[in-house]
Amino acid sequence: MNQPALAPILQARQITARVAQVAKEIDRHYDGESFVLLSVLKGAVVFTADLMRELRNPFELEFARSRSYGDATRARTEPELVVPDPERISDRHVLVVDDILDTGNTYLALRQWLMDHEALSVRGCFLLDKPARRQAEVKPDFFGFQVPDVFVVGYGLDHAERYRNLPYIAQLPAEEAA
Ligand code: IMP
Ligand code: MG
Secondary structure, eight states, rough: OOOOOOOOEEEEEHHHHHHHHHHHHHHHOOOOOOOOEEEEEEETTHHHHHHHHHSSOOOEEEEEEEEEOTTSSSSSSOOOOOOOGGTTTTSEEEEEEEEEESSHHHHHHHHHHHHHTTTTTTEEEEEOOOOGGGSSOOOOSEEEEESSSSSBBBBOOBBBBBBTTTTTTTEOOOOOOO
């Protein structure tokens, strides 16, 4: 069965415009100095693809992987991290790029790992910021939009692996939320 269309809370064209602005902020911040763009799979893949094509500053692309959800809408476990080769990030400025900063536990764990492996600096860029659910003491250095405390899908974000392909951001229908 095909997935149903959901009502957008952020339209594709709003996201496109905002991603271009965020890229300019990042270019201004690094000011020509190269950095490692560490994209967090899988949710950040769409945001990363759009953001990186707007960047003019030199960067190297690396990936990390984090998993804390399974099929639920509430994180159940400590984030499991799959990290890059430490040589790729040591002595480098690192920009973590993820889909959403929610509890902050994923970013906190990744930032700690990066600092333990001698990254020169660590910054975080998130398409979405959901401050209502924050548990860790972290904040985004760059973000696209703040969202309320609802489970959102689309533009890379999934629920049980569905909806990543929506070109916009929508609220998960209540009857689907676990
Ligand atoms: P955090 O560790 O709680 O900050 O959340 C990190 C990850 O949880 C994000 O990268 C997302 O993959 C996932 N996540 C958090 N909130 C949502 C949501 O509303 N929709 C889809 N995924 C979410
Ligand atoms: Mg994610």
